[in-house]
Structures are given as structure tokens and as C-alpha cells.
Amino acid sequence: MFPSAASPAACPTLGTPRGARARAAGAAAPARPALAERIGRSLELLQRQVPMTRRLLRAGDLVYRAGDALDCLHVIHFGCVKTVNMAPDGREQVVGLHFKGDWLGFDGIAAGQQGCDAVALDLSEVWAISYATLLKACAGDPPLLALVHAAMSREISRDRESMLSLCTLPADARVADFLRGWADALAERGLRTDQITIPMTRAEIGNYLGMKLETVSRALSRLAREKLIAFSDTGRRDLHIPDVGALVGFVQRSLGGEGATLVH
Amino acid sequence: MFPSAASPAACPTLGTPRGARARAAGAAAPARPALAERIGRSLELLQRQVPMTRRLLRAGDLVYRAGDALDCLHVIHFGCVKTVNMAPDGREQVVGLHFKGDWLGFDGIAAGQQGCDAVALDLSEVWAISYATLLKACAGDPPLLALVHAAMSREISRDRESMLSLCTLPADARVADFLRGWADALAERGLRTDQITIPMTRAEIGNYLGMKLETVSRALSRLAREKLIAFSDTGRRDLHIPDVGALVGFVQRSLGGEGATLVH
DNA sequence: CGATGTGTTGACCGGGTTCAAACAATGTGG
């Protein structure tokens, strides 16, 4: 159950690398070699330019905890990590899902301490990078700095996509959009999107999407009934997505023709 | 109606600088001179180190449009700007509110083009800063780089606070939390928080908070009925907030004692 | 085996949306 010999950047359980099989799977989303290469090259550049320590984590392990001093940023080499924000009164909110090539800890830079818990959802490897060292390395290395800024920028963009989905989509469509987003994340990384595993409970998904676990369950059942997804016989967390594009169509349809425009 | 002679960093209509009057206003939130100074000093540093062009905007003016090439980042010198995200299908979502000292455009760095529309909500001045020039300036100036990173980091933190509020609070509490957030933003900038003006329609507020304009209106009416806010006689957008802390209490109370914890 | 954690489904209820009406604020042109 270790990454060991196989293709070092492929997550063992989240997905398998695209290959002949993926191409045979009919309507699977097209591969995005450009993006996948970007992530791979970024990781290589990073590995060459800045010292780091690798950490292997199993599902449930903490990468860091909110309040920890921000000595290090982390980059995911493979696997899947959630970030959980907490209010002083105890409310918890899954605010982000992060995959290979994503950075963790940007939100803590300003305060000098981590703003969220980061928890591995699956067997994952992260690279811990001293922030101070990273800054020094960036000073004399514009491409490296650009890489870091691009990662922060994407983080902001993704958060805003989440807000858009949270505020404008009804529950079923939100779940469909969540699956589409997950599949897109895998596609960007060169993994197959027709057969995916969501290593989260219904409660976690619901928390992330702003709904209750029963609603998530019902939404998934409905999507399955409409043949947009199918449950694998191996477990309720393994999904078959025959056509990612159809999920987008479902979202559109559930908006009833009109995306509410703010300005006339 | 120009900023002209008066205290150059005070927004003419959003709020008035704290002074003897603010202190006399009973339970108004305590001033935060440290934070206010940080923002002021950041703007000074920026002004010294990098060239910029000033732009004065009136309510409704566009700072930039989604899709514009990302030549410049913008920093708000005074005023108030909203950022609006749009889905391909036409859904629009107000994803951020920005005040003096905040940056605009971070979300566009990765793609090389703006990801949102940015629209002034009130008379505002922004400084346009060439991103390429900024990067060069940062290379030899660690404090400047730290300043930029801190701004990006706070942006991410704020987005996550929004998600927390969107996902965990009922409508009334969300409106209360919105007002608290607005008052906090003013307090951080050394402005009075007992008398505030929200230069947005109910529809805009509702869009930002993920609810309908009628719900916003009802929530405000209820908050007024409970004496947590009072409408000024000058208009429905001018609010008197006798005690910002009471808004926090209202949020807590509306959670019914328990902030739903995800882990046992 | 029972115990525990997870997922599904049904019945009911309530908060928020929808639809509608009325009012307020502002501006426009005669």
C-alpha cells in the first residue's frame, strides 16, 4: 500500500494514470497534457531550487493544525488533503480540497500561523518547505516566484468558484458541480476521470457544500437514477462518471434556463 | 465631493475618521491603531518603492473587467470596491468587498487575465501598479514582497471566512455577521463603526450572502426590531450600530448553543 | 457476536423563496 515502485506521482487509490484503458472508456473527458505537464514541471523546479523534507501521511493524518507557527508551506506530491476552517465558537467548515501540485498554508502567511487544519484524506505525500528559505530562493529566481504567485492566485480563484457554486446552485446541482470539479482536478493531473474515488464521508462532502449528509446522499442517488453517475460495486465512495460534460448539462438544466444576472 | 484637502485617506461617504465623537459613542468597538497604522504604512512603502497611476472612480465605475489582460494590480487608497465573479452561463456572484489598503487582481495572476469584474461601490481612488514592475521591485526588496504576500494571504483568509459564514449560518445571522464584518473592516482602518453606510442594494447584499433581497430586507428589519441596528432617518442604507459586539452575540445565539462539529 | 461508523430512504416540518402589492426616493420631461 505504499507508493514505492510505481509511477511516483500517481496517487495509489484516488485514480490511476491515464492510458489505453482510459481512452477506451468512451466519453471520458479529454486529457490535458499541457496542464499536467505544468504541474509536473513546477514540482521539478521546486525540488531543484529549494530544500524540502518529505512527509508521508495516511488518511486522517494531520499535515498541520490551525494555530501552528507558519514555519513551512507544504506542497502535495501525491494524494489529497482537506483544509478545515474553524470559528471561535466551534463551527467547522471544510474550505478547500487540495491535490497534487497544490500548496497548503498560504492563508497563514499574513498572521504567521496556520489558519486551518490540514488533514490528509487519503495516502498522501507532502513536501514541507521552509517559508523563510523559499522567500530567499525566490529573491534571485523570478520563475520560482512566479510559480508561487500563480499557486496563490489559483487558490483565490478556486475559492471564488466555490462561493459561486454555494450561492447560486441548488443542492443537487451543487453535488453535480462538486463531482465535476473533482473530475476536472484529476483531469488536470492526467488521471482518469471516468472512475473516481471520493475519500470523504457524506458528512464531509455536505459540510464542504453547505448541506446536510442526507441531502448529499439523496442528490447522489438522484444523479445515479438519471445515469449521470453509477456506484461501483466496490463501495459507495467509488463512482463511475460516464460523461463529465453531462454533469455540466445537469447544472445548467437545474438553473431553469436563467442564470440570475445582477445587472439588468 | 472630492477627497481634495481633507485627510487624504478618509473615504468621504463611507465613514468619518475616529475622533472625540467616536469615543463618546458608548459601546462602539475599540479602535485598532496598530492595524490602521499597518495599512497606512503599507501604502506609504508602496508609494515610495513602485511607480503607480492614480484613478478616481465614482460609484458604479469599473476598475477592470473580467478577461482584461492583467497588466496591473490595483490597491485601494480610499473607497469601496466589489469583485463580481461570473460563470459562463451568466450566473453572477459578488465574491468580495474591498476597502482601503486592499489589493485587487490577485485572482488573475495565474491566468494572466482578470478573473472578476471590479466595480466601485462608492467614490473611490485606486492605484494601478504594473505587475511586472512590482515583481522587479519585489526581487530586491524583501519587505515589499512580504507586504504583497501578506495581502494575498489575507485575501484567502477572508474568502474562507465568507465560506464559513455562507455554510454555517442561517439568513439572519449571516446578515448580522455581514454587518459585523463591515464594521470590523472600518475599525481596522480607524473609521467609526457606530454609523455606517452600506453603498449596496438589498439585491447586491443578498447576492453576496447567498440569499434573496427580500430575505435581506426582512433580516435587517428583524435586527432593527431587536435594537441591534437602527435605520438612520437619512435613508435605508445608513445604519446605526450601537454595539458591534451585540451582533456577535446574536450570531452565537442563533446557532442554538452548538456550532456543529465535524469530528466527534 | 454485538458495537460502531457509514450510507440510504421515508415522513414531517420550517426557513427561505416566490409571487404580489404597496410605498419611498429619485429623476425626467412637459
Add this chain to the structure above:
DNA sequence: CCACATTGTTTGAACCCGGTCAACACATCG
């Protein structure tokens, strides 16, 4: 100046989506 249109706000009444509560199925694990 007033009649009128336009935009924004408030409030009511009915409806419905999603939450709540509950029962049950199905794993895994001691």
C-alpha cells in the same frame, strides 16, 4: 411645478426545497 416612470425597499401569503428525526441496511472490527 407636478405627472409620471424608474428603481429600490418593505411586508404579506403561499409554496417548496432542504433540514430534522427516525428506521433500517451494511460494512468493519473488537
